[in-house]
Amino acid sequence: MHDxxxxxxxxxxAIDDPDxxxxxxxxxxxxxxxxxxxxxxxxxxxxxxxxxxFLRVIKNLDQLxxxxxxxxAAWLFVIARHAIADHYRKNGHSEEYISLDVAELCAPAExxxxxxxxxxxxxxxxxxxILTLPERKREIITLxxxxxxxxxxxxKVLGIGEKTVSAYLSRAVNDLQEKCHAAQSARGQIRDx
Numbered sequence: 001m002h003d004x005x006x007x008x009x010x011x012x013x014a015i016d017d018p019d020x021x022x023x024x025x026x027x028x029x030x031x032x033x034x035x036x037x038x039x040x041x042x043x044x045x046x047x048x049x050x051x052x053x054f055l056r057v058i059k060n061l062d063q064l065x066x067x068x069x070x071x072x073a074a075w076l077f078v079i080a081r082h083a084i085a086d087h088y089r090k091n092g093h094s095e096e097y098i099s100l101d102v103a104e105l106c107a108p109a110e111x112x113x114x115x116x117x118x119x120x121x122x123x124x125x126x127x128x129x130i131l132t133l134p135e136r137k138r139e140i141i142t143l144x145x146x147x148x149x150x151x152x153x154x155x156k157v158l159g160i161g162e163k164t165v166s167a168y169l170s171r172a173v174n175d176l177q178e179k180c181h182a183a184q185s186a187r188g189q190i191r192d193x
Contacts, residue, residue, distance in 0.1 A: 015061050032080055035147035039084050053083045074156035129179045137172035
């Protein structure tokens with residue numbers, strides 16, 4: 001996490017200073033991309049949406065000055081959610097399974113190539129389970145684990161209480177664990193037959 005005071009100063013500078021904006025971009029682009037890619041699933045579309053997110057940030061950065069109580073991360077992910085919704089409205093698609101090429105970009109950078117395919121398959125499988133969750137749980141899971149937001153920030157992004165976020169997150173994680181255990185049991189039974 002970044003020092004909030006330092007980040008506020010950086011945001012103020014970024015309004016007029018391209019280098020400061022570049023630093024903000026560098027801090028957040030991977031998190032935004034992971035979140036957007038987890039919701040869209042196609043590399044090119046995800047890249048286009050992330051570009052749109054940061055264009056909207058550039059155009060509206062001075063508005064953040066008036067919202068002292070809003071964290072930059074929460075504000076940024078509200079913009080990302082709107083850009084994703086606009087993408088679906090414009091293209092008429094629904095969410096799909098995450099593709100392996102997008103999973104690769106969401107993978108931690110320190111992974112070695114021989115572990116990457118296994119990680120990508122696991123990411124795609126996990127995402128397929130996430131897609132089975134109800135919309136609210138799915139959104140909270142993707143904001144938390146793909147976007148890297150804290151519960152307080154998720155609450156601001158979604159306009160709900162922090163306790164509600166905690167409850168949904170807990171239930172969603174439990175649901176995912178149950179689905180994983182059920183799938184593992186089913187695979188074990190198939191091998192035993």
